[in-house]
Amino acid sequence: MADSATSETHAHAPPLGTASGGDLALRPPSHAPDRRSIGWWTVQALVTVLPPTLILVLLGVLITPARYWLMLAAAVIGAPGLLYTAVMPAWRYRVHRWETTEDAVFTRAGWVRQQWRIAPLSRIQTVDTVRGPIQQMFALSTLVVTTASAAGAVRIDGLAQDKARDLAEELTRITQATPGDAT
Template identity: 45%
Template sequence: MWHRGAVEPLDASDAPDAPVPPLRVAESVLREPAHRVSRRAVVMWTVQALVVVALLLAAQVVWWLVDDAPSRTPHWVVGVVWLAAGAAYAVAMPQWRYRVHRWEATPRAIYTQSGWLWQERRIAPLSRVQTVDLERGPVAQLLGLASVTITTASAAGPVTIHGLDAPVARELVDTLTAAAVTETGDAT
């Protein structure tokens, strides 16, 4: 739960040319959201990464077949680089995303943290929620997972939580929908 507090004023001793320190809200700390996504999300992200790697290797094979150059050395070099980079991606990315992805729903807002190289924290007030959607792709369905997308009246776009257990996702959709309906904001 977030705490409300007064904004502390800047010290009068701060020089005009000094960098402006961030505003501090008394007794408030932007912490990580409380809930992790399902551990099975690692499997889902690994499968998705392997699909990308397979497509890159398929493109490599097509290049091999259509190229009539006398030397195949560039093909081998590029193929080995793609394979090594793809293997590193398929192993590291899902684990890192799992460590970063978190979510939390409060009576007033939905709070998410996502990404792996580019990380993002978003807080969407329920008064701004326009739609709440549950999505399940083929891999997610096999693993019993789902994603929840919350569309808000924000230029930043929707908030999506990937890799939730399907029952948790359904409950979150029901809870957010009910809370958004009772919220008095205009969602615009």
């Protein structure tokens, strides 16, 4: 599912982003990450799980007296790691959501432990894009919105690189026009 156009990103519907008193309310964001995120998260998991598992298997083949224990260690790491690799990316894709309005950035992230965040535009200090090597293979970026919050930056993972760049520019423009001192 592709992200909606920029004009849809800032949809105006008072019940969505604001409570009756005009305060921002926690609500489910509407946009999913780019579908290529599933592949990105899968490769990230494999890069974490495969090296120690393969090293233990290789050592088990080469060191006959310790073979049982090395292969057991490989199974203890490899089996849950492969299960994690098989389940986590699709589950995470179903959970991760993001949205921007003229008032705030909304995110929901995680897969077992889920975190919902609202960053009012008046609190935004910086907007950055980040692309690691695996993300670059999938033409994806992460948008990092730094706020004056002790909870840290708000991250939108799994955006197409063009979408992340456009969203960073748009949030910067809107933030500059939003009253407040971002503190």
